[in-house]
Amino acid sequence: MTKAGAALSSPLPLAGEVGGGKPQTRTPFEATHSPNLPALAQLALALLDTPGIGGILIRARPGPVRDAFTAALPAAKTRRLPANADAEALDGGLDLTATLAAGRPIHRPGLLVEASGGILIVPMAERLAAALAARLATALDGALDGDCPLLILFDESSGDDPDEAVSPAIADRLAIHLDLTDARLPLADLLNPASIPLAAEANPASPTPNDPGPIIPDPATAFTAAAAALGIASIRAPIQALRIAHANASLSGRTAITAADLEAAAALVLGPRATQLPPGDAPPPPEESPDQPPEPPPPGDDQPESEADSPDQTRDDSDRVIEAARTALPPGLLDALAAGASRTAAGGGRSGAKLRSLSSGRPAGVRAGAPGRGARLALIETIKAAAPWQKARPHRNDGRLSIRHDDLRIRRFVARAEATTVFAVDASGSAAMARLAEAKGAVELLLAQAYVKRAEVALVAFRGDSATLTLPPTRSLARAKRELAALAGGGGTPMAAGLDLTRRVAEAERARGRTPLIVVLTDGRANVGGTDALSPQAAALASARAIGTSGIASVFIDCSARARPDGAALAAAMNARFVALPRLDASAVVAAVNLLGTR
Amino acid sequence: MDSMTSPFPFSAIVGQVEMKQALLMAAVEPRLGGVMVFGDRGTGKSTAVRALAALLPPMTIVAGCRYGCAPKDPVPCPDDCHARAGRHVAHVPVPFVDLPLGATEDRVVGALDLERALATGEKRFEPGLLAKANRGFLYIDEINLLEDHLVDLLLDVAVSGQNLVEREGLSIRHAARFILVGSGNPEEGELRPQLLDRFGLSVDVRTPTELADRIEIVKRCDRFDRDPDGFAATYAEEEAATVASIAAARRKLPKVDVGDAMLELGSRLCQAVGADGLRGELTLLRAARATAALAGKKAVTPAHIAAVAAPALRHRLRRNVLDDTGSTVRIARAVAELVPA
Numbered sequence: 001m002t003k004a005g006a007a008l009s010s011p012l013p014l015a016g017e018v019g020g021g022k023p024q025t026r027t028p029f030e031a032t033h034s035p036n037l038p039a040l041a042q043l044a045l046a047l048l049d050t051p052g053i054g055g056i057l058i059r060a061r062p063g064p065v066r067d068a069f070t071a072a073l074p075a076a077k078t079r080r081l082p083a084n085a086d087a088e089a090l091d092g093g094l095d096l097t098a099t100l101a102a103g104r105p106i107h108r109p110g111l112l113v114e115a116s117g118g119i120l121i122v123p124m125a126e127r128l129a130a131a132l133a134a135r136l137a138t139a140l141d142g143a144l145d146g147d148c149p150l151l152i153l154f155d156e157s158s159g160d161d162p163d164e165a166v167s168p169a170i171a172d173r174l175a176i177h178l179d180l181t182d183a184r185l186p187l188a189d190l191l192n193p194a195s196i197p198l199a200a201e202a203n204p205a206s207p208t209p210n211d212p213g214p215i216i217p218d219p220a221t222a223f224t225a226a227a228a229a230l231g232i233a234s235i236r237a238p239i240q241a242l243r244i245a246h247a248n249a250s251l252s253g254r255t256a257i258t259a260a261d262l263e264a265a266a267a268l269v270l271g272p273r274a275t276q277l278p279p280g281d282a283p284p285p286p287e288e289s290p291d292q293p294p295e296p297p298p299p300g301d302d303q304p305e306s307e308a309d310s311p312d313q314t315r316d317d318s319d320r321v322i323e324a325a326r327t328a329l330p331p332g333l334l335d336a337l338a339a340g341a342s343r344t345a346a347g348g349g350r351s352g353a354k355l356r357s358l359s360s361g362r363p364a365g366v367r368a369g370a371p372g373r374g375a376r377l378a379l380i381e382t383i384k385a386a387a388p389w390q391k392a393r394p395h396r397n398d399g400r401l402s403i404r405h406d407d408l409r410i411r412r413f414v415a416r417a418e419a420t421t422v423f424a425v426d427a428s429g430s431a432a433m434a435r436l437a438e439a440k441g442a443v444e445l446l447l448a449q450a451y452v453k454r455a456e457v458a459l460v461a462f463r464g465d466s467a468t469l470t471l472p473p474t475r476s477l478a479r480a481k482r483e484l485a486a487l488a489g490g491g492g493t494p495m496a497a498g499l500d501l502t503r504r505v506a507e508a509e510r511a512r513g514r515t516p517l518i519v520v521l522t523d524g525r526a527n528v529g530g531t532d533a534l535s536p537q538a539a540a541l542a543s544a545r546a547i548g549t550s551g552i553a554s555v556f557i558d559c560s561a562r563a564r565p566d567g568a569a570l571a572a573a574m575n576a577r578f579v580a581l582p583r584l585d586a587s588a589v590v591a592a593v594n595l596l597g598t599r
Numbered sequence: 600m601d602s603m604t605s606p607f608p609f610s611a612i613v614g615q616v617e618m619k620q621a622l623l624m625a626a627v628e629p630r631l632g633g634v635m636v637f638g639d640r641g642t643g644k645s646t647a648v649r650a651l652a653a654l655l656p657p658m659t660i661v662a663g664c665r666y667g668c669a670p671k672d673p674v675p676c677p678d679d680c681h682a683r684a685g686r687h688v689a690h691v692p693v694p695f696v697d698l699p700l701g702a703t704e705d706r707v708v709g710a711l712d713l714e715r716a717l718a719t720g721e722k723r724f725e726p727g728l729l730a731k732a733n734r735g736f737l738y739i740d741e742i743n744l745l746e747d748h749l750v751d752l753l754l755d756v757a758v759s760g761q762n763l764v765e766r767e768g769l770s771i772r773h774a775a776r777f778i779l780v781g782s783g784n785p786e787e788g789e790l791r792p793q794l795l796d797r798f799g800l801s802v803d804v805r806t807p808t809e810l811a812d813r814i815e816i817v818k819r820c821d822r823f824d825r826d827p828d829g830f831a832a833t834y835a836e837e838e839a840a841t842v843a844s845i846a847a848a849r850r851k852l853p854k855v856d857v858g859d860a861m862l863e864l865g866s867r868l869c870q871a872v873g874a875d876g877l878r879g880e881l882t883l884l885r886a887a888r889a890t891a892a893l894a895g896k897k898a899v900t901p902a903h904i905a906a907v908a909a910p911a912l913r914h915r916l917r918r919n920v921l922d923d924t925g926s927t928v929r930i931a932r933a934v935a936e937l938v939p940a
Contacts, residue, residue, distance in 0.1 A: 051824075052824060087700075091699070130744055131700055131744055134700045134740070134741045134744050135699060135700050137740075137741075138697065138699055138700065138740055141645060141740075169741070220814055220817045220818045220821055221814045223817060224810065224813045224814040224817050225810060225814070227813075228810055228813065233639065233806050234639070234806065235642070235806055235807070235813055235816050235817070238813065238817045239816070239817050239820045239821070242817060242820075242821050243821075243824060246821075246825075367704055367748060368704065
């Protein structure tokens with residue numbers, strides 16, 4: 001993203017060199033001048049005090065670039081959310097020490113209140129617990145008394161792991177999205193911070209300043225049309241883009257939005273949110289994912305006529321927005337599109353589930369109640385409950401706290417074993433459609449039971465020459481239905497690839513603290529894969545043995561009309577229960593899975 | 600989208616007809632039992648609820664009552680406000696309480712007032728959010744992330760209309776009648792069916808996909824951003840009309856006739872779609888009556904029942920996982936069969 005600023009067709013005003021007349025007093029966030037950051041980052045800093053923008057989501061690992069960005073924030077007003085923060089850290093609570101000393105309840109304000117009117121930095125935002133993320137999202141809506149601090153989220157996720165993603169509820173509410181992953185600072189300056197030259201290589205083609213371009217008559221339409229073309233479903237995006245455009249205009253002392261403001265907002269707000277390339281220059285997306293907005297009409301085709309000055313004008317403007325947004329397209333979008341994968345809301349299905357993945361021993365909350373019947377005493381919470389009363393209660397001679405039944409607090413754990421069933425479905429050959437339909441039915445049946453069991457289901461389909469994770473682990477029936485709707489079938493049987501991917505998915509689930517179960521649905525004949533030296537079936541056997549040694553429970557369902565020894569051999573290598581189901585049906589599959597689960 | 604001095608006007612919300620209508624029905628007939636809103640982020644869910652609460656005419660309470668008791672409330676007030684405040688009444692805005700996800704049980708139901716207890720030895724109850732929401736709206740965003748025991752408690756109170764507190768040597772009972780509005784995104788985990796069933800109405804909101812609608816939303820938000828008061832003024836007339844229709848519908852509601860034929864139609868509809876339990880039928884008819892009242896009609900017609908069938912029933916259908924058809928479609932089919940066009 002280093003070249004982000006440079007690639008814009010028109011200049012971005014840089015924080016430090018905003019030209020002619022800077023009329024307004026810069027309240028309340030006067031960011032320090034930081035010439036080495038990429039132009040977009042500087043612009044984001046300059047726009048910090050725009051009302052209603054919520055904050056900035058920055059994709060950046062810890063490092064000098066991030067430090068430079070943090071250093072540019074007004075230090076006095078900046079607070080940082082500790083990694084171990086809980087809801088109490090955000091909202092405040094009883095101050096135990098002070099309460100015990102004073103003999104009356106003393107409340108400690110939470111970070112949200114303390115940082116109110118300032119900035120709250122959230123590092124490792126992708127690891128933020130779902131409850132905290134939701135709390136921050138509520139605060140961003142201004143629903144609570146008092147101001148919400150401006151949030152600066154650092155997203156340190158690698159992008160490879162779908163499980164690690166910033167809560168979409170927050171991401172959606174933060175106007176500015178920045179990617180500093182590839183931003184670089186001149187090494188010489190890092191070694192010698194005393195001499196920082198102005199706008200170094202981060203901004204090679206320093207744009208000609210003060211050319212704001214023509215005034216845009218209808219920026220709302222331009223942003224909305226561009227957002228639709230970029231596949232941005234949330235309506236907040238164009239609203240925020242408009243806010244940023246206004247702010248950028250007034251930052252440069254203009255009252256009307258010009259092309260430069262349009263481009264700045266496009267690069268900061270719309271580009272990073274894009275989920276598709278604008279129609280016309282994209283490799284045609286193979287399949288529309290059903291929850292995407294229907295393919296938006298090419299901007300201009302369907303303009304509401306009363307709104308724009310002229311349809312052509314508006315189309316030009318929205319093209320301008322798209323062109324500017326292109327500079328800030330999320331990394332990997334092109335690859336993802338080329339691979340035929342439609343980006344879905346990142347990690348959307350998981351945040352809730354992650355919270356409940358408690359088998360590794362995370363508490364599921366504290367509430368009043370007596371220990372026993374599986375409930376464990378929450379000592380600190382109990383002491384906290386008793387603390388304010390110590391002066392009022394009859395004094396104990398042994399100097400101990402006086403604790404009564406009402407003070408007792410218990411900690412609860414979610415003790416249920418949480419299973420993830422990974423289906424590996426052979427989508428090859430002529431019987432593929434029937435098999436897929438039954439696998440789909442089984443997935444949905446299992447998810448319907450998931451209310452009770454908190455089970456998750458994933459589905460790997462293999463056909464042709466590769467395997468794909470068609471349904472990442474989820475317990476959302478809605479999501480499963482959507483993603484399984486367009487399963488294609490036919491082609492060869494790349495058994496080895498299918499088993500390998502299945503094992504990786506299952507192992508990842510185990511790493512999350514869940515119990516994976518593998519269910520293979522196939523007719524047992526591998527005919528794709530392997531090498532010159534290794535037949536497809538031999539390669540499949542090797543992959544099956546890998547599952548066997550991983551110790552993951554599995555069931556192998558052979559659904560060929562007449563079971564062959566091939567399937568049984570694979571099942572034996574996997575150490576799987578072998579089930580022959582010539583007449584495959586969903587409830588039989590579920591029965592087999594349940595049998596495995598109770599084994 | 601963000602709260603400012605004057606809230607976003609209810610009438611200025613573009614589209615989302617079903618959600619707005621469901622909220623209006625709930626405002627007219629509080630016994631409907633709340634509204635569950637499913638939907639994407641940024642669809643104006645909380646904006647709509649907040650706007651409706653702000654829109655409603657101020658309510659009359661016993662002056663100074665911490666529980667927002669009405670002057671002739673049959674539920675006894677823990678402060679005995681009727682005796683203490685006598686005939687003094689006050690007018691306060693209809694409360695809108697946004698339940699934060701991190702809220703503790705104490706904060707929700709109320710707890711012993713520690714300061715008071717320690718200073719004077721008096722056992723005094725400090726009312727919680729439930730008391731604050733009495734006779735207003737209680738909104739829970741992302742209800743699927745709320746702790747299970749809190750959800751159970753809220754639904755219990757919402758249905759009974761009373762909050763019972765037995766703790767710390769206190770025994771308190773106070774009125775807590777509020778319209779519960781929950782929102783959630785089905786993509787982020789399903790809700791338990793028992794929980795869903797407790798909500799009277801459920802609506803699906805989607806981000807508008809029509810470009811013209813989206814542009815209008817962006818424009819209205821922009822105008823509201825820059826001049827909230829001026830923006831509100833342009834909708835004053837529509838807002839007043841909505842207030843008037845709610846007030847009229849509330850007056851009319853008890854008089855709206857539900858004929859035997861309509862009772863039968865309701866039952867048959869519930870049977871046809873496989874909605875379990877009496878609650879579905881009751882909600883269907885109550886919702887139909889509220890719709891009739893809002894439309895200024897004297898009796899419920901099949902058209903009213905057809906109009907509310909989806910929001911009243913779609914979350915009560917037993918899930919047939921092998922049938923891909925969504926609940927809404929199944930209901931529409933049954934309605935088409937049973938209700939003559």
